[in-house]
Amino acid sequence: MNDSPDLDEDSGQLVSHDPAWWWLHASLSIAKGELVPGTSEIQVELRDESQAFICMETFQIAEATPLKSPSDSILTWWTLVPGTGDGGCIEKSATMPLPEQFQLGVGDMHPEISAVLGSVSQVEDGAESILNAAYVSFDDPETVYVYGVAGLEASYSGEGSLQLETPLSDGAWVVLGVYAFAVTEN
Helix, strand or coil, X not given: CCCCCEECCCCCCEECCCCCEEEXXXXXXXXXXXXXXXXXXXXXEEXXXXXXXXEEEEEEEEEEEEECCCCCCEEEEEEEEEEEECCCCHHHCCCCXXXXXXXXXXXXXXXXXXXXXXXXXXXXXXXXXXXXXXXXXXXXXXXXXXXXXXEEHHHHHCCCCCCCCCCCCCEEEEEEECCCEECCCC
């Protein structure tokens, strides 16, 4: 990772490559309605102040514990413990935005996510009606953020149906972060 500033050719200004924003994505393997650690993973994407891509690191999920949902709009809710990263970038950075454990859930589509789905390149026309929202909580289990979109892989191309009840359908679920989180000093 390059922490030293570069000169932007267009503006002539120095551009820092220090992480300022991070996105949380996930590939979740669901079998018999349960999240399968070891075959499920999360990805943390780091971007700088201008939201230019810096790097992405993948973490296999070491532990997944089902919890009672904090809201009727969240269908399923887990505490996740990420394992060691793949060395893609975060272990080389002084800033590790991902906590040692956090809660992740899939639930009803939220208006804040619906409003921006058209700008998510992975979501094909017609898929909006069969995707769910992704929810996350970090330090305080009472503070839940709606931050992304979730669905079976085929749902992103408009195939399948909306998940309205638990347990989640078996298969490969993809969670894409739509909103970023600010990188804070730990």
